[in-house]
Amino acid sequence: MSGLLNPSKEHDSCGIGFVVDIKNRKSHDIIHQGLDILVNLAHRGAVGADPLAGDGAGILLQIPDQLLREECANLGFELPPAGKYAVGMVFMPRDEASHTACQGALEDYAVAEGQRLLGWRDVPVDSSCLGYSVKPDEPVIRQIFIGRAESCPDIDAFERKLYVIRKRTHRTIRAMDIEGHDSFYIASLSARTVLYKGMVLGNNLSRYYLDLGDTRMVSALALVHQRFSTNTFPSWQLAQPFRYICHNGEINTLQGNINWMRARRASMKSDLLGTDLAKLWPLLGDIVSDSATFDNALEFLVAGGYSLAHAMMMLIPEAWLNNPLMDEERRAFYEYHAALMEPWDGPAAIAFTDGRQIGATLDRNGLRPARYIITDDDRVVMSSETGVSDVPEEKILKKWRLQPGKMLLIDLEQGRIIDDAELKVELAGAKPYQKWLDETQIDVGRLPDEVYAMPPDPQTLLNRQRAFGYTQEDIKFFLKPMAVSGMDPVGAMGRDTPPAALSEQPKMLYDYFKQKFAQVTNPPIDPIREELVMSLVSYIGPRPNLLDLNTGGSHMRLEVRQPILTDMDLERIRRVEDNSGDAFRTRRVSICYPAEEGERGMESALSRVCDEAEQAVRGLYNIVILTDRGMDADRIAIPALLATSAVHHHLLRTGLRTEMGLVIETGEARKVHDFCCLAGYGAEAINPYLAFDTLSKMLGDPGTDLDPDITEAELHKRYIKAINKGILKVMSKMGISTYQSYCGAQIFDAIGLSSRFVERYFTGTDSVIEGIDLSHVSEETVRRHRSAYDKPEGAGRTLEDGGEIAFRRRGEVHQWTPDTMSALHRAVRTGDYAKFKLFSAQIDDQTRHLKNLRGLFELEYAEEALPLDEVEPVENIVKRFATGAMSFGSISWEAHTTLAIAMNRLGGKSNTGEGGEVADRFTPTVDGDSMRSAIKQVASGRFGVTAEYLVNADDIQIKMAQGAKPGEGGQLPGHKVNEWIAQVRHSTPGVGLISPPPHHDIYSIEDLAQLIHDLKNVNPAARISVKLVSEVGVGTVAAGVSKAHADHVTISGDDGGTGASPLTSIYHAGSAWELGLAETHQTLVNNNLRGRIAVQVDGGFRTGRDVVIGALLGADEFGFATAALMAVGCLMMRKCHLNTCPVGIATQDPELRKRFTGEPEHVENYMRFVAEEVREIMARLGFRTMQEMIGQSSRLNTRKAIDHHKAHGLDFSRVLHQPKVPRDVAIYNCQTQDHGLEGALDRELIRKSEASIDSGMPVVIDGVTVRNVNRTFGAMLSGEVARRHGHKGLADDTIRILAKGTGGQSFGAFLARGITIDLTGDANDYAGKGLSGGRLIIRPAEELRVAAEENIVVGNTVLYGAICGECYFRGVAGERFAVRNSGATAVVEGVGDHGCEYMTGGVVVVLGNTGRNFAAGMSGGVAYVLDETGDFEIRTNMAMVELEPVADEAVALEAMDHQGLDLETHGMVELMQDMTRHDALRLRTLIERHKTFTGSVRARQILDNWEAYLPRFVKVMPVEYRAALEQMQAAAEPEAPVALSLNVGT
């Protein structure tokens, strides 16, 4: 592995599906149908630079006995009866000798395990359909046939033996010294199933494997998978399905799961496997992929005796903890198994089969789509999308979807479908789980109260604080605010201090670890609004035998509700032995060692600690408390994180880890990040005693912030609450929902630690640039210790300043200092380049203090510099510059437009940020300036993202993550949403706006490809950009982004700015852009994907040197955000989140805005200065153009003479590696993507409505047939309408489209006003996304025999980010209906979980069942829900809304009765405007319309029995919204005195 390329970082996602004959009738048609699914899911896969090389596809089938029997007979051997033989699908190296060796080994093990070798068969393939890039890796594919020995009484026993054979063979061959040994792979080896897969396009699978086309090839089931991988390292093995499953999603907690599996080794015993168990190690990881590893785990559990369904429920449990709807028995089942197996956490739709059963399950969040149909000829077709199989509607008995946490199982032997409820009732009732729990479960909180130690005297406290590195800032910015508010504190602007590895301050070990986060390949979770899936429950102590299915009673389980232990909790655990009938024995192990041993003593102390912990376990202790309470002047504490991880890994290696609970008692941990690190490296619970002591001391201090009556316990409680919230956020930004899975999952990158050190103590963590080792860690620790104890009277009277967040002279080094900032201000205001050079000289000078990684790079100048006038001019270079994404709302109108004007004058680009843009800005001002932001951002909140907004873009940027808070959403509190901002964001003044952590239409890479496709459709002229944040692995994500057809990608550094985000994120998430950019560029170049995508970099760009380094590392374009704000007067107050910006930038306060003094010229000056400086450096480097410079990283060198004790160990060779590629491989952006818009149905629609778009004459386009492959239907047409008519569009119904069939994803996305789509059939996910005024009607085909209200008619995340318009769906919608709806009106006959989430406006009427968590984060708009079962309230998230009956207003009704449906135009508009009254009238009107448009029977029933039904409707009203409406109404009262009903229709 050279450079930063790392195949282990691959992510994949995709389309999955299966087709099955319930009655187990085998046929060739099933295979045909399976392959059809693949073809129709092709868009969910990806192709890289090689058009014939997909990312892999495959099909898992029952063994086609006849085909194989006849073929084998031809080959001269006879197969025993079905079930008595197994077939193995074997990939082998092409090298003759190698593959002979492989065959030999496999045969040997088959025999050694007592089975009979029957023979081999060459699998017939046609290699001509392979792409050039995969051909060299094409394996020899052969089938082995193994006969079942008499010793195996049944097929299950045989399968277990086959498992052992496969495992042993794999292990042996991988260790062999033969060529291509790592391409040996047994894809499947089973008596029931056989797997055909490879690096082929899905539609070529049957061309490649000739067997698949053979009519003798029969099966009753077919499980298929189309892969979309972020990377393109051709790998036949990684194609899916695997032996049991295919997976759409990602396991986020993989490293932890792997570790924990390994940790169980000593505690596992199995009657079924017996001595074979020992032959199976290592259990996991025959290939590097999360899905494959999951498959390994599943297979192991099944071999151990669990049923498939049982095992799936253990690995991917439902959210059981806070679910009032779950019955007790099932909850007990999950709770019992929680101690056996931590969840394999992440978004997942998994389809699985063992040949006898086939099924699918969804993760607890329901983050992947899975739709299925059941037909009248006993088939079930399940797939990521509906419409993938051409089944006539009249044959369909049921159309439904898999719901979050639910399972669909078809038992072929029983010949029936076992639904989720039945299946789980049976499993949950199979054993007395509740009884077992009652007998074994101990809740720490319920143990008797204990007395614990009082806080120490002030001097001791201070000494401890100093020794553990406490600073004034820790108290001021963290502890105190947490205790006051119970929240993880928030800050603003980016980090401009050096990474820990370059700092001269003694940094805490935690500072070297950067939190990883989800972007693109998996979604982060919203831990607040979707709290129901989150859990902080932690189990301390030994875990039961994973393979003990029957007793359950011997091991006690100690449970804590959350992992932060109070002093009392710790005392309870310490004395648990007395209160648990000796089930637990606790041993304290001190992590302190004698001070006189100094730096050198730490290594042996660590060994001693590990040893003591091991001895404790062997000595039958089962809880170890690592403690540094013993630290004093004479004893130094090992950093708690180091001790924790060392012990954790030591016990993992010895296989003893699950025999013991690991609790940390430390004075060191105090901030959220600290606790996360400890948890990530194995701490099951943590007692931060010094943080508590520090808080206790505050009780005595005067201070106006702290409630004077607050008790010590309450203070500690709030702190714990804040830490808990913080941990949940950190977990959720990686998409992890349970602490149990997070614990030990090591979701961190190490920056600045040597790989030797990391491998030893933090095994498995990524470390890119090397760095310090144990000796430096101990040195920093000893320095702190000395400063605390050696000179107590001098400097030691107070804590150090810190200076990490706010600048302090004696504190940490910053880039933005009083000096650099005033130098920049003066330069841009005077336009004096010489003054700018004073600024850049200060920034670039890192001789005294290192400030960032690039400070260590030295430019290798040419021997002879070019004359400056030969270098391309400033005017060209500034076109590559953009300002950062800052919304109008986060910054003032003045600041926002100043940046836009300046960038437009320069020909660069400004960015709207998330928050829309006023349409006035799209037309130039009288003096020829333009305030239009060239880059339109599309973020998760979708505020103001209309068709009009999108067509007015040069670039459309999809913000996946933000440097200052990757993986997190945002919130604009109601008081900041003034009328102006509300108008731009299409929301209500005074109503808060929430941006969800994930884009709810991007849970994976193929979803991103879909959104790119959507946006490109609306505005084909715009470049579609994806903004990512640097972390290890971002390069592979970027490769995926390029394959998803993005035109542009931005790599942001972790030091990017923010208007508000948790300090935890600003300081601890993501990594430097130098690393991310280098990895991205190298990966793209190596995969020949670089040419077709432009790479932009941002994050703390300030000078020409920064730009040059960015270009050399591979960037085409450059972003400046903080520096651009500096140019218009920013002072780095870091108060953006408080709305008190004293220079009128980050504020909406009219008084403060008057203080704004920035001018476009200031920004122009700045950009020109930077460009001029770039030119000067280019001349010295000998580059005439930027293009020549891009990617020439060999011109960078790590500085030779760095006099810095820490920097010595850093190694940038991988970062500066320049890939060696042929000349025809592009290394900068010079090509365009093929977006495949040519075949869009919209071209036809536009052609047919061309005249109408211009004239407004109505047109009806009839007879359009749509299929699931016709994606984003209607968007391009909408773009045309918006381009010509803006947001107001055309008159309603001007263009009427009548369609039939299954709509592809994003059906009717961004539909503009004036367009109506009336679809008969159904549609997939994201229908009505960003609806911009159009009307969308979807109703089932007449032939469908399913009752409409029991039929799923649209998929997940429908109406996401809808702005306005109307929708009528006759049938049920999937999860997250109308999420982030801003103003659309919708009627639907049932919705899944999370309905109306984050909604801020509009009206939703649900005429049927709703799922859980309805109205979470709903701050505006109204929903009317028919609650026939009376349990709607428990399904509602009541945090922001109130439920009330729908008031019957006789007058209004009467008015309507008189008017009938004449509300069509004028009246309708008014009816939808006043949300404070006329509920019944509005509701009835909408149901009437629903009936009219869709012919809904349901609607008719309700209308016919209106008096009976009306009381059953519940109105969901957001509290904030009501207040805002009332306020607005009070203000407007004089003008609108009369009720609108009187105006209706007149």
Add this chain to the structure above:
Amino acid sequence: MGRPTGFLEIRRNERSYESAASRINHFNEFVVPLPDAELQRQGARCMDCGIPFCHSGCPLNNLIPDWNDLTYQGDWDDALELLHATNNFPEFTGRVCPAPCEEACTLNLTDAPVTIKTIECALVDKGWEDGRIGPVIPKHRSGKRIAVVGSGPAGLACAQQLARAGHTVIVLEKNARIGGLLRYGIPDFKLNKQLINRRIAQMQAEGVRFHSNRHVGVDLSAASLVQNYEAVVLAGGSERPRELSVPGRELEGVLFAMDFLVRQNKRIGNESIEDDPLFHAKDKDVVVIGGGDTGSDCVGTSIRHGAKSITQIELLAKPPVKEDKSLTWPDWPMKLRTSTSHAEGCERDWSVSAKEFMGEHGRVTGIKLVRLDWDQDGDGARRMQEIPGSEFTLKADLVLLAMGFVNPIYEGMLEELGVELDARRNVRANTEDYRTSISNVFAAGDMRRGQSLVVWAIQEGRECARAVDEFLSKSSV
């Protein structure tokens, strides 16, 4: 931090003064402190900037936002602790510092900076008043001996820091009383000398020994110090005044400002002096040459003496009343500053140069002056030109030359030691180790840096102490 919106809601409010008419009748301090509650409100105005320019604008890097917040919270103890963490003598700077911190305050962008100096002064005054300030006596003594020459703010700060670090420190002062320019240069109405005595008492408890009337290099050999002490710190100030060499300079009544001010301070301090009316401004037409702080002190003192008229003239052009903040902030801007002394009554004139002192019977009677034209040429440097025909005269019985100080007195100590000087004839030493060309001799304050502010002196004294301490701990191993 204070209150996030404090700066929007609370108006800046400073200490007030006893009326000019009343205060010119005495030499006592005349500042009226703010009540505690108001002080807290003023503290609430601090925005706790991400980059606190005040903290950087202050040579001592005072932790201003931090103690502003503690003031707001009424946590006087912790505030004082933090104040003392960077500043040994806040009661001095709280009175006489021109407060570059307030110029640098972000709120000064709209001309209403936080009243930092007022808060600083109040914090320490309250501390003394409540008996919360006492000696910080080291637990261990190093046994290392250090001689500090000069007892101005630099020498005192240096001595205190070294004593607290456990070293044995003596301070040598050429005058009769300790305090240097603090005692002899600054009028009592700006700094009550009891404040100095209080600090000296504290330092004595901490182990510092003071020796006055010891003029090193004159009546005590500097070499012997170098020999007998592990380290010597030169903190003798920059006492050579800038001369005005024009005809008539020798006339009686043309004095250096210091000669005038020192005498007044001794007078109040009851030191025996021959009370020569030559050094008194009563009933005289006084002309002060030099527009700086010393000049202003001369004005205030003359007023209190009962001068007939006072005129202060300045060579440079009259600065603007309001500076262009976009180009000057956060630095110290050139702008028209009117001190309390000016407010008590005096004429001021700018762009004026003295050509000649006129006199009768050997005593000065007037000055011949000429007006100047300043202009700025291309490279930003300013040049002056006399305006032909603009000559005029002023009547003067007493002329005080307050044009600053050029460098330390070389004769005596420096000459004897033979330490290297820099280009401006200050003692050469850098700000890393403060060491002179002699290995165990250090220099701090004006003697090293040239004439400057009291805060700089304290800063240099502290930093020099740190350097000496490091030097001593290294030399011991």
